[in-house]
Amino acid sequence: MTSPLPLPTTLPAAEAEALSDLYRRGTPDNTLRAWERDLAYIAAWKMAAFDAPLDWPESEAVALRFILDHSLDLTSATGPARLAAEALMDAGLRRSLACPAPSTLDRRIASWRAFHRMKNLPSPFEAPLIRQARGRARRAAARPRQRKSENPITREVLEAMLASCDHSHRGLRDRAALMLGWASGGRRRSEIVALNRDDLDSRDFEGKGLIRIRLLTTKTTGPDQAPRLPLKGRAARAVMAWVQLARIDSGPVFRPVSLADRVLKRRLTPDGLREIVRHRLELAGYPPGFASPHGLRAGFLTQAALDGAPLPAAMQLSLHRSVSQAQSYYADVEIEDNPATDLLG
Incomplete structure (x- = not known):
């Protein structure tokens, strides 16, 4: 990863670097690349939505807003959620105003939870209200399974x-x-x-x-x-x-x-x-x-x-x-x- 991993700030510099190296060596390259993209997306969304950088641990209010903002089709919407989405599109981090696939949101939340674990901090996504909201959002945005390949190569x-x-x-x-x-x-x-x-x-x-x-x-x-x-x-x-x-x-x-x-x-x-x-x-x-x-x-x-x-x-x-x-x-x-x-x- 080109960006630093979100490790505990309380660690001495040498130990933080050693732990960062351990994560890189012990994590598949695809996962590292996904973490890098998700960290960039999450940080940009927080700045666009709240005009503030990420907090560690993040608040439940921010976690809930993230779920709500990404559980709607914003094509004909107005308000803060659309403005944040447009900012992400301008930055090349979001493709459209359509509601993201549930699997995409699940992956970004999983990455955000992983970043909290790296910092040895509790994740707001473990709170009962947040977990319930995520379950409702997943069902509301459910769509037919999309194949990764249009046709199989038989x-x-x-x-x-x-x-x-x-x-x-x-x-x-x-x-x-x-x-x-x-x-x-x-x-x-x-x-x-x-x-x-x-x-x-x-x-x-x-x-x-x-x-x-x-x-x-x-x-x-x-x-x-x-x-x-x-x-x-x-x-x-x-x-x-x-x-x-x-x-x-x-x-x-x-x-x-x-x-x-x-x-x-x-x-x-x-x-x-x-x-x-x-x-x-x-x-x-x-x-x-x-x-x-x-x-x-x-x-x-x-x-x-x-x-x-x-x-x-x-x-x-x-x-x-x-x-x-x-x-x-x-x-x-x-x-x-x-x-x-x-x-x-």
Whole structure:
């Protein structure tokens, strides 16, 4: 994080710096980035709404106002809540006057609570009135679940994307990244680009056509629980072909490729992987916005459902903790085949 973490002001400078470093090393990069964005948003909102900086601990009145301001569609509203929202939009911190999604508000509140814990202070969001107001606001703003990808990248879509990959460095890299991301359980883009060469165990590749992928950090696990997932057949061969051609003996597995088709040393970014997915979908003939990188994850689970793979088996690879969340992909596929739909004949 570029901004300082909100740690206790009573700590000596050396201990505060050591604790800050511990938080950075012990917290996933995605969480740190979310904290940074949320801290900037919350501080800007407090200044716009109250003309005052954040207090530690924050008052219940401010916490309640935050919930109320973010539980309304302000498009046709007037008054302080709209003025604060417009100030946030001018600062590039808010997109519109529409009511934010409940999940967005939940995340910002969770971050604010985390900042209080960092300072070893009680959070106003634990107060019964505030908790009740948040529950009411969540129900009032409830909306249909929005998919992270417009469409899943099923096997048919993936095969069309892979057919666009030639034998250049760029083509081999894209083929390896897409196949690994899909076949290893639908990996998130942050997990794919975070892989290093020593995360690929290829000792069984020659004999069994198998490599094992170590995921040091995922959304649900840390380095102490790092899963090792199998990658077989075509996907394993694609990854090893890329590694060997690009002569990757150490460091990042997936890297940018220059216009001259030269493999660079730095790590591919999550946005770089997004561009790979967009480009390959376009070359495969799909319309703009057809799917996002999350389509690899959605596509793996959707294809598992289509092929009749048991949900627990798919979850072993996808690493979903929530059965209901993973089940949603199965439900979308299976509901038309449910015998109860034929009761009337």
